Amino acid sequence: MKKLGLSILAVIACVAIIGGVYWAGYTKGTQETKHIVVEGVADPQVSKDGIDFKPFWEALEVIKERFVSRDKAYDNQALLYGAIGGMVDALGDPNTNFLTPSDANEFTEEISGEFSGIGAEIGINENEQLVVIAPLKDTPAYRAGVQAGDRILEIDNESTAGLTVEQAVERIRGERGTQVILLLLRDNMEIKTPITRDIIELPTLEYEMLDGKIAYIRLYNFYEKAPTQFRQAAIQTVGRRAQGIVLDLRNNPGGYLEAATYIGGWFIERGGVIVREEFQDESENKKLTSRGPAALKDVPIVILLNKGSASASEILAGALREQNNATIVGEKSFGKGTVQELVPLLDDSIIKVTIAHWVTPKGTTIDKNGIEPDIALEQPTEEELQNNPDPWLDRALEELKKKL
16 A cells, blocks of 8 residues: 555656646747758748748738738739739849730730831830830831930830830820820930820831842831741842842841841851850850841842841841841941740730840840941931932942942
């Protein structure tokens, strides 16, 4: 009996000790919490690249709980698009953009050849300023006197500082018949320019035989219709046995890379390099080459460029000079030499992302450098234009005749 009593007392003592230790540990644990990482178990708030997404979710909670306008705080789609747009903007590349479904639809309309606006291609220059790359012929912007190189300071009396190209385009576009007012800076002079919007039908190509022996080809862009229309012009040039070609790329803002390589194939032997692409991963670097038919390779050519010539225009001009001895007349081109890929997302929004740089066949980087002319010309004055509507074309013809 005495032994049983001692055993019970021992058990009670053990339970008391164990309970005391457990309670002390529990109390300390709740006061001094610690995150324990178990290897091999993924943290749902941390990406595979080690990016901690917890601040993002915390910020979203702050917005939903504290922002004064509840309807905006709970517009989840707008918040999502804002987050994606901010991520893209953080790259600091004016040519990499996020397009919402409505913006993507407008962009598709533009490159297909018809939309409502003023008819000016715009971009961001090396000083991160919004600038007119080129006004398109016979459009409201062209008729209002907008010029390549004009910097856009304001749109409808609101500053353009910090706007992306897509945001500026969205402000400039509108219904046919409505007006937009641009404040432009040209040669250190501010010019307030009201422009009435209209349906813009992009011209693609003009063709004319000059003096019965010179084919004059004015190419306005490298969009969907360019390859077909250039093919028709090339066939006429061959059929008429033209002795020379003036290829006019002034104010041509570019377009599809495929259109530029196709057109280059009419001048450069099959297999000849038209442009090089340099990617983040050097193993992806590649050369885009001519597929022929090279039917115009032996026809002397002069190319007209100006500061409104960009992108695919610069690719083609650089390739024809280096691979086909073309002479370039005019002024230094815009210097837009990066490759953008359109990546559609699940809801029909798009990320337009810069994936590579363009380099001429002999290694000249186009981006921010542009294409320097062989023969530099000054912009004609208004008085000179009254006497001769296109003195640059006359100079191109003069240089071409030296080749014949």
